[in-house]
Amino acid sequence: MKPNQIYNLTLVTKFSSVACLSLAxxxxxxxxxxxxxxxxDGNLIYGQNPNGDSKSMQVMAGDTxxxxxxxxxxxxxxxxxxxxxxxxxxxxxxxxxRMIDLSGWSDVNNTxxxxxxxxxxxxxxxxxxxxxxxxxxxxxxxxxxxxVGIGTSTQSTTLSLPNGWTGVYWENRSMxxxxxxxxxxxxxxxxxxxRCIGLxxxxxxxxxxxMLALGGGLIVLSRRRRR
Ligand SMILES: [Ca+2]
Numbered sequence: 304m305k306p307n308q309i310y311n312l313t314l315v316t317k318f319s320s321v322a323c324l325s326l327a328x329x330x331x332x333x334x335x336x337x338x339x340x341x342x343x344d345g346n347l348i349y350g351q352n353p354n355g356d357s358k359s360m361q362v363m364a365g366d367t368x369x370x371x372x373x374x375x376x377x378x379x380x381x382x383x384x385x386x387x388x389x390x391x392x393x394x395x396x397x398x399x400x401r402m403i404d405l406s407g408w409s410d411v412n413n414t415x416x417x418x419x420x421x422x423x424x425x426x427x428x429x430x431x432x433x434x435x436x437x438x439x440x441x442x443x444x445x446x447x448x449x450x451v452g453i454g455t456s457t458q459s460t461t462l463s464l465p466n467g468w469t470g471v472y473w474e475n476r477s478m479x480x481x482x483x484x485x486x487x488x489x490x491x492x493x494x495x496x497x498r499c500i501g502l503x504x505x506x507x508x509x510x511x512x513x514m515l516a517l518g519g520g521l522i523v524l525s526r527r528r529r530r
Contacts, residue, residue, distance in 0.1 A: 335507065336421040336422060336507045336508070336509070337421055337489070337506050337507045338419065338421075339369065339370040339371040339372065340504060340505035341396075341399045341401070341505075342372075342385065342396075342399075342401045342403050342503065343399045344369075344371075345368050345372075347360050347368065347385055347387060347401065348360050348368065352384070352408060354391075356390055356391045357390075358388070358389045358390040358391070359384060359385060359386040359390045359391075360385045360386075361382050361407065361408045362382055363381075363415075364376040364415055369385060371419055372418070372419050373419065373420075373488075374415050374416070374417055375416050376414075376415040376416060381407060381409050381414055381415035382407035382408055382414075382415050383404065383405055383415050383417055384404035384406070385402075385403060385404075386401065386403075386404060387401045392438075392441070392499075393440070393470060394499065395471050397471075397473040397503035398434065398503050398504040399504075402502065402503040403501070403502040403503065404498075404499050405417070405493030405500040405501075405502055406493050406497065406499060406500045414492060414494075414500070415492070416490050416492045417490065417491050417492075417502070418489060418490035418491070419490075420488050421488075421489060422486065423482035423484070423486055423488075424482060424485055425485050425487075426483075428481050428482075428510035429453060429479070429482060429489075429507050429508065429509055430478070430479050430507070430508050430510060431453070431477070431478045431480060431506070431507050432475065432504070432505070432506045432507075433451070433476055433491070433502060433504060433506070434473045434476070434501070434502070434504045435449050435460065435462050435500070436462075436471050436472060436473040436500075436501025436502070436503065437463070437472050437499065437501065438470065438471045438497075438499040439464055439468055439469050439472070440499075441497060441499035442497045442498075442499070443497050443498065446462065446495065446497070447461065447462050447493065447499075447501075448460070448461045448494050449462075449491060449500060450490075450491070450492045450493075450494050451476075451489075451491055452490045453488070453489050453490075453507075454482060454483050454488065455483065455487075456480050456482075456483060458478050458480070459494065460476050462474055473501065475504075479510065489505075489507050
């Protein structure tokens with residue numbers, strides 16, 4: 304091989320490495336890390352709830368019926384309510400056919416926590432997008448509040464029922480967190496009184512800026528190793 308051919312090959316290899324790395328960063332940055340974020344998958348047992356509603360289920364702390372999600376609570380009896388369109392309450396999911404009511408059947412303050420280990424990496428920033436819903440027929444105080452967290456980093460958000468609205472009203476929310484530890488879980492908890500605190504369409508995506516910083520770190524590391 305002639306020297307100029309070797310030079311060209313080296314250039315192509317370097318360009319390909321950077322291009323692949325950039326592509327990988329873009330792909331990772333756009334990837335939703337959450338499994339079953341719309342709560343569509345799992346074993347929803349019709350009628351398993353105190354009222355015998357045919358299209359919803361009382362999911363207790365420790366139950367693993369909702370694919371990918373863990374239900375936990377420090378207080379016995381706390382639960383979430385997993386509802387499918389066509390339920391007797393008239394709740395309609397924000398996305399797809401199924402949704403979570405964080406107030407559960409217990410309908411109390413500080414409800415059960417629904418969480419997922421999405422493979423968090425310490426110091427990485429993540430954007431958490433989700434929908435919260437309020438229902439005019441199950442609203443006490445006309446406002447719901449949801450506590451969202453990645454690990455011990457938490458933020459809360461509220462949603463008020465618009466004047467004159469009847470039925471379920473959904474809005475999108477977006478929050479940014481920095482994971483403090485590897486495998487910090489993303490979690491949601493209703494912390495208000497209303498008897499319908501809707502949650503749906505959850506996604507967790509790594510922030511592109513911190514992925515680029517990580518990518519930059521890899522390039523520097525790669526250069527150092529070659530010396
Ligand atoms: Ca859904």
